[in-house]
Amino acid sequence: MKDLSLHVMDILQNSTRAKASKIELKIIEDTKNDTYELLFIDNGCGMDAETVARVSDPFFTTRTTRKVGLGIPLLKQNCEKTGGHFKITSELGKGTTTDAVFSHSNIDRPALGDIASTIVFTASANPDIHFIYTHVKDGQTYVFDTDEVNEALEGMSMQNPEIIKYLIEMIRENLQEMGVEF
Numbered sequence: 505m506k507d508l509s510l511h512v513m514d515i516l517q518n519s520t521r522a523k524a525s526k527i528e529l530k531i532i533e534d535t536k537n538d539t540y541e542l543l544f545i546d547n548g549c550g551m552d553a554e555t556v557a558r559v560s561d562p563f564f565t566t567r568t569t570r571k572v573g574l575g576i577p578l579l580k581q582n583c584e585k586t587g588g589h590f591k592i593t594s595e596l597g598k599g600t601t602t603d604a605v606f607s608h609s610n611i612d613r614p615a616l617g618d619i620a621s622t623i624v625f626t627a628s629a630n631p632d633i634h635f636i637y638t639h640v641k642d643g644q645t646y647v648f649d650t651d652e653v654n655e656a657l658e659g660m661s662m663q664n665p666e667i668i669k670y671l672i673e674m675i676r677e678n679l680q681e682m683g684v685e686f
Contacts, residue, residue, distance in 0.1 A: 507617025514575035522548025
């Protein structure tokens with residue numbers, strides 16, 4: 505995948521398919537310690553130990569529409585290519601945590617990409633899911649929480665094209681103020 509936002513979209517889709525009602529994404533950039541972390545936490549159906557052990561195999565998938573699942577194996581490969589690491593923990597009926605850590609300065613770390621569109625389109629397509637996106641860069645924090653957004657919208661739909669456009673720009677501007685590179 506050409507950028508991290510595509511990896512994010514893949515993992516968020518996994519969480520929505522797992523029937524999560526709450527999905528958290530934390531992106532933590534720590535230039536001092538040279539780490540760039542994508543941390544996903546959901547309360548979906550979870551996986552048993554055997555599935556967790558096989559999930560990073562590209563020839564394993566739980567989907568019936570195809571015989572390969574490349575999203576997680578590619579994310580793991582990209583982490584390891586930068587000297588980082590990848591870990592999934594899960595429990596049936598409790599949810600899944602996916603932790604992908606890259607070397608921040610490594611030339612092989614993909615760029616972030618259009619994270620604002622990824623977050624807003626995923627949230628607007630799944631209005632019954634509580635999404636929390638937190639981005640931390642060297643101690644500065646930005647949080648996009650769909651519960652707070654829906655409260656501020658006072659009944660207007662996040663699926664409204666004008667609202668979608670506004671939310672994407674709001675996220676981009678806040679990340680740019682923090683010095684986040686796309």
